[in-house]
Amino acid sequence: MDNQEKRIMDILGVEFDEERDEEFDEACETNDENFIKYYNYLKDNITFPCLLTGIDDFPWEERYVFEGHNQKEYKKLKKNNPSYSDVFEFIKFFEPDDDDFDGGDLFIEVKRVSDKKVFDLGLSWLKCKDSKSKNYQLLDDFAVWQCNY
Numbered sequence: 001m002d003n004q005e006k007r008i009m010d011i012l013g014v015e016f017d018e019e020r021d022e023e024f025d026e027a028c029e030t031n032d033e034n035f036i037k038y039y040n041y042l043k044d045n046i047t048f049p050c051l052l053t054g055i056d057d058f059p060w061e062e063r064y065v066f067e068g069h070n071q072k073e074y075k076k077l078k079k080n081n082p083s084y085s086d087v088f089e090f091i092k093f094f095e096p097d098d099d100d101f102d103g104g105d106l107f108i109e110v111k112r113v114s115d116k117k118v119f120d121l122g123l124s125w126l127k128c129k130d131s132k133s134k135n136y137q138l139l140d141d142f143a144v145w146q147c148n149y
Contacts, residue, residue: 004140004141004144007137007141008028008141008144008145008149009028011037011038011041011141012027012028012034012037012038013037014027014028028145028149029149030145030146030149034149035096035104035106036096038106038142038145039093039096039106042093042106042123042138042142043093045134045138046090046135046138046139047133047134047135048090049089049090050089050090050128050133050135051087051088051089051090051113051128051129051130052087052088052089052090052110052126052127052128052129052139053084053085053086053087053088053126053127053129054083054084054085054086054125054126054127055084055124055125055126055127055143056084056125057084058081058082058083058084058121058125060077060081061074061083061084064077079115080117082110082112082117082119082121084125086112086113086114087112087113087114087129088110088111088112088113088119088121088126089110089111089113090108090110091108091109091110091111091118092108092109093106093107093108094106094107094108094109094120105122105123105124105125105146106122106123106124106142106146107120107121107122107123108120108121108123108126110126123139123142123143123146124142124143124146124147125143126139126143127139127140127143128140
């Protein structure tokens with residue numbers, strides 16, 4: 001087990017037992033109960049101000065980034081849509097809705113630094129701009145948990 005897995009287990013309150021490896025995977029899955037634990041942990045531990053950027057291209061950008069679609073159109077769309085290449089200020093968490101979660105993402109409100117436009121984005125799409133910040137590790141661990149469990 002690596003340090004990241006250990007940190008995720010600690011957040012979720014899971015004790016690892018090599019004899020019960022399957023139970024470990026189940027205990028760490030992205031279910032409603034674990035999602036609320038992770039949300040509360042992040043809410044209590046993220047420090048502000050926090051600048052963010054995209055981990056990878058956002059879903060709407062994929063055809064422009066990887067498939068080479070019209071770059072003029074892409075540049076125009078980026079004016080009104082958030083881009084993975086933008087820098088955002090983390091404004092606030094949205095309270096998760098127990099009825100809607102079902103394996104979804106944690107959403108936050110961000111403000112694009114360049115033009116002050118506000119967007120709601122999935123936290124697992126984002127990383128902290130400052131790789132030396134405590135927030136960097138917190139958000140990276142969340143994204144890994146969100147994608148792998």
